Amino acid sequence: MARPDVNRFGEMDVFVRVVETGGFSAAAQKCGMTPSAVSKLVARLEDRLGARLFNRSTRRQQLTAEGAAFYDRSLRILADLDEAEREASAxxxxxxxxxxxxxxxxxxxxxxxxxxxxxxxxxxxxxxxxxxxxxxxxxxxxxxxxxxxxxxxxxxxxxxxxxESGHQVVAAPDYLARHGAPQHPRELVEHNCLGFSYRRIEPDWPFLGRQAQDPEPIGNTLASDGDSLRHLVLAGLGLARLGTFQVRDDIAAGRLVPVLEDFNPGDTKxxxxxxxxxxxxxxxxxxxxxxxxxxxxxxx
Missing domain, CATH: 3.40.190.10 (Periplasmic binding protein-like II)
Incomplete structure (x- = not known):
């Protein structure tokens, strides 16, 4: 059982800061302490737990298996403490x-x-x-x-x-004036199809009647988020498949034009x-x- 003068929540908070910032010096700045004080606090914590939490090197502090487990549990405890304090004060x-x-x-x-x-x-x-x-x-x-x-x-x-929102393939009018509108999903290989830079669970471009051997649409630009992708399409750089709620106003205003609607599978998210x-x-x-x-x- 911990001594009554041990601030276990304070120790956990400092320990979590060391993990999240990657070192004693950075954690010390976050906590308003000196690096030496942070190092001593972690050492006292390890002595009290009887377990090494970090494998120390001159460049970084790497968690041990025990340290990783203690970090995960500390995050939950600190989140519960924050919640309890906010709920009580509100x-x-x-x-x-x-x-x-x-x-x-x-x-x-x-x-x-x-x-x-x-x-x-x-x-x-x-x-x-x-x-x-x-x-x-x-x-x-x-x-x-x-x-x-x-x-x-x-x-x-x-x-x-x-x-929930459906999806539509859209393009700017000036892009379609320059490149024409695809009439079948197979024609997308002739177009600049903009997409996301992160891996997605479902296919980016599902279409009715699409075959497994059909080529994936590709383009010269990927975006990290849907809002940036929409702006790339508005700039006339290519086509993209976006959520209907994202492009509804643009379609109504004539800034974007839906294409391949006959092949839209009607999937929703x-x-x-x-x-x-x-x-x-x-x-x-x-x-x-x-x-x-x-x-x-x-x-x-």
């Missing part, structure tokens, strides 16, 4: 900071335009927005809510359905707001965000 009123992770197209086209209404309704809540198409681990990032598309796999998370809360005890600030997303940031 009581029943929606107030405090909510960390919200969201992909770029949904964030820029659906979430941000709705935020003035959100802050008018919940003036005591502040948001820490992380907009990226990269998948975020809620525990590691200490995020409260994440908006994600596609099939759900993480059983630790609770999902709130926000709708669900969108959910995910959060950690299987026990049913959600802080008012998180529940306010979830309720607002379900009402005003719906995908269709």
């Amino acid at each position: 009581s029943a009123t929606a107030q405090g900071k909510v960390r919200l992770s969201c992909n770029l197209p949904v964030g820029r086209q659906l979430l941000i335009p709705a935020l003035p209404l959100f802050f008018e309704r919940y003036p005591g809540v502040s948001l820490d927005l992380h907009l990226s198409d990269e998948v975020v681990d809620l525990l590691e990032e200490r995020a409260d809510v994440a908006i994600r598309s596609g099939t759900l796999k993480d059983s630790r998370l609770v999902a709130r359905f926000l709708g 669900p969108m959910h707001a995910l959060y950690l809360g299987k026990g049913g005890h959600l802080p008012a600030r998180v529940r306010a965000v979830l309720d607002f997303l379900a009402e005003h940031v719906r995908i269709a």
Whole structure:
């Protein structure tokens, strides 16, 4: 049993900072301590645990197997502590900071335009927005809510359905004027087909009647997120297959033109707001965000 004068939460926090920053000096800057103090704290922690947490070298600190296990458990404990403190301080009123992770197209086209209404309704809540198409681990990032598309796999998370979106292949009118519009998916090999730079679970370009031997569409530019891909298409660089909610306004305004609609398989991708809360005890600030997303940031 730990001595009462040992600040175990403080030790965990410093230890996690060392892992995340890659060394004692960087962690010391984050924690407002000296590198020597951080080194001594980690050494005391190892002595108390009776286990080596790092394999030390002159260049970096590498986790041992015991250190990796302790790091994973520390992340969960610190996240629970943060949640307990925020929930206690907020009581029943929606107030405090909510960390919200969201992909770029949904964030820029659906979430941000709705935020003035959100802050008018919940003036005591502040948001820490992380907009990226990269998948975020809620525990590691200490995020409260994440908006994600596609099939759900993480059983630790609770999902709130926000709708689903179809897909369309689109191009700018000037691109089609220069290169013509493809009439069959096989003709895409003659076009500049823009895509994503990260690996996706499902095929990027499924079409009705497509055969396994049909060539994959390829192009000269890849993008790391859907919002950048949309802007590449708007610039007339090529064709792309994007979510209908992303391009609906562009099509209505004539900035983009759908192509190969006769071969659109009609596939849809669900969108959910995910959060950690299987026990049913959600802080008012998180529940306010979830309720607002379900009402005003719906995908269709």
